[in-house]
Every structure is written in structure tokens, then in C-alpha cells.
Amino acid sequence: xxxxxxxxxxxxxxxxxxxxxxxxxxxxxxxxxxxxxxxxxxxxxxxxxxxxxxxxxxxxxxxxxxxxxxxxxxxxxxxxxxxxxxxxxxxxxxxxxxxxx
Numbered sequence: 202x203x204x205x206x207x208x209x210x211x212x213x214x215x216x217x218x219x220x221x222x223x224x225x226x227x228x229x230x231x232x233x234x235x236x237x238x239x240x241x242x243x244x245x246x247x248x249x250x251x252x253x254x255x256x257x258x259x260x261x262x263x264x265x266x267x268x269x270x271x272x273x274x275x276x277x278x279x280x281x282x283x284x285x286x287x288x289x290x291x292x293x294x295x296x297x298x299x300x301x302x
Contacts, residue, residue: 212294216287219253221300222265222279230302231258231282238301239286249291253300257283 219239223231232255239251262278284300286292 214288214290214292214294216285217292217294218256219284219286219298219300221282221284221298223282223302224279225262227302228258228280231255233258235302237284239284240299240301241292241296243291248299251286251292253284253286255282256285 235255237253237255239253240248241251243249259281262280265277265279286298
């Protein structure tokens with residue numbers, strides 16, 4: 202153990218914030234407090250669905266992060282969106298998810 206290093210981290214995992222990216226074409230169809238469908242793969246290879254709420258939409262475009270893997274062709278500029286999802290204990294920090302508007 203080192204002095205000044207945290208022993209552990211404490212977090213409230215009852216709801217999580219999902220960061221998603223949308224293209225400029227999708228921006229006009231998204232608004233604050235809009236419900237969205239969030240899909241996460243489970244251990245059986247099936248999808249587990251959650252309902253999320255858009256809490257924040259970036260006002261600046263940014264280049265597509267390298268970690269983004271979409272089924273459609275990537276856009277050069279995207280907008281970050283934060284979506285709050287109620288957690289039933291299955292969701293973990295750092296998990297990937299798909300969002301359907």
C-alpha cells in the first residue's frame with residue numbers, strides 16, 4: 202500500500218450514465234428528456250433491453266472516437282449524448298451498449 206492511494210472506490214450504481222454518439226443527421230431528431238431504448242448483450246448472446254432518458258446533448262461536434270463501432274457507415278463528425286439508465290444490477294461500468302432512438 203502506498204500513502205495517498207485510495208483503498209477502494211464507492212459508486213451509486215442504481216442508475217448509470219451511458220455516453221453515446223449521434224451523427225449530425227440524427228441531431229434534429231433528439232431532444233432532452235426523450236426516452237430511448239438501450240440494448241446490452243447478455244451472457245447467452247441475446248439482447249437485454251432497458252429504457253433510458255437523454256439528459257445531455259453536446260453543442261459541439263467532434264471527430265468520431267476510434268472505439269465507436271456502428272452498423273452504418275461512420276460519420277466524420279458526431280455529437281456526444283448522455284443517457285441515464287436505471288440499473289437492475291446487470292449493468293457494469295465500461296459495458297458497451299446499443300441505443301435506438
